[in-house]
Amino acid sequence: MTLTNEQVEHVALLARLGLSDEERERMREQLSSILDHIDQLRAADTSNVAPTAQVIPLAPALRDDVVAPSLTVEQVLANAPRTEGGFIKVRAILD
């Protein structure tokens, strides 16, 4: 399976990655070969195999509904480029 440039651009956009022409070409080749590999896996007969979402044979440990301390506002905002009145300040969001 060979991906088109448009498909690579689309995936890059979803991941918010800017790619140079050279990077895009490299990604196109690498992603194409990954998809080939997936196609190979899909060819295997799995009709007798239960769907698997996780290979670790563990049930999740559930947590009791108990409130634990949060960070301080200063800690929460420590990595925010811009803040205002305890909020994280960002460019205008178009809802």
Place this chain on the structure above:
Amino acid sequence: MSSSTKTAPTSVAGTEYEAVIGLEVHAQLLTRSKMFCGCSAEYFAAPPNTHVCPVCLGLPGVLPTINRAAVEAATMTGLALGCAIAPVNKFDRKNYFYPDLPKGYQISQYDLPLALGGEITFTLAGVEHRAGITRVHMEEDTGKNMHASDPATGEGYSLVDLNRAGVPLMEIVGEPDLRSPQEAGAYLTAMRQILRYIGVSTGNMEEGAFRCDANVSLRPVGSAAFGAKVEIKNMNSFRAVERALAYEVERQRAILDAGGTIAQETRGWNEDQGRTLAQRTKEEANDYRYFPEPDLPPLTMDPAWVGAIGARMAELPATRRARFASQYGLREDDARTLTESRAVADYFEAALGDSATTERARLTANWILATLFARVSAETIGTSPLTPGRLRGLLDLLEGGKINRTVAQQVFDELFDSPDEDAAAIVARKGLGLVGDDGAIRGAVGQAIAANAQAVADFLGGKTAARGRLVGATMKALGGRADAALVNRILDEELAKGRRG
């Protein structure tokens, strides 16, 4: 986005269309802590970014841990809606970038949700309807955005508060079984009632704890195929849902009547303009690239656990309504009104106590619906100064013939205003006990007859209505405290003497 490439029915004016509506409800689950971390879920009035930790902030290296109470609340919802609880379900990552989503993905459930295939019943204009429930799944809420602008430059910007990020949420997806905006409104009302009854959500739409999106399409009456589907968002009240859907149905009908085609799109309800507007699609917003959440193994639901959750679920409104009618002999509409809110239904049963004769049940229902509701609402009945026990005390006196209705109303007002006294104490203190003394009543009747010669003459002349004036005069003389049945009997005896004489 799904691969639906359905074509809209194109037609000419004159074709009859029916609306096909399905609702997606998002409800916050009433837990103390968040879905995957121990931060407080009580975000509503908290200062911004004070309920945030490395997990809900999405810092590298942290791991989510599932809140058991959230799973139980969502499971209970599934059971209440008659869904099958999936023995194995799993969480997935829904990937998109938005400032209120610190991790860059929302943990949700995609192809193996918690609960599948249920049903809800609701009543509209006296007719019972049923609508299918597709699924119930768990997810986490996003943060909240506020919009502001720089007073100097006028440039707009946004402020993000992450207190809500990670609050447990469930999505309840309904089948497209609704045929009118009114049905959608009734469905939503019934849904919220159930969530409140079983105590899993506040159901508060104005505060955003209960939200609704709708899918709307039209198709020619009799057609089984679906038309192109428009998703409506941004409806922030029950009224807004019905208004938005009514607008959207008419908008689509006008397009189809003109021979046009409905575009499959997302539209936002604009409350001020009273119409839906095409939303600028966040580019590629629907390309979520779901994949299994690698940090959470699939969730297995032990049947014993699910059984225990079902066993402690509160009686559902429809069941309780039917029981009120059959067990207590209440009229259908009284049973419905009393069970609209669980608080009112609880109050009724507490006020009734063990004295559950049909007569007493109807008396109690009447006093709650006619008298108590003049003072309290379903929201405040739980904190009413007139507790169920004190109302029971009042009705004991009334039913036992210790006071009459007029006095009972007076005592009711006293009970409301002096929360420390019970009905018997008020009656004793104010001397309101019923005059049941034959002689005293006969005396008052004699006086009334003597002082109202005209009424007596009218009555004896055949004007039976004149009798009421004599009863009134007797009652007045006795301070309104006489046993009405006794007054009537004695009055009849005395008047009969007059007739003979």
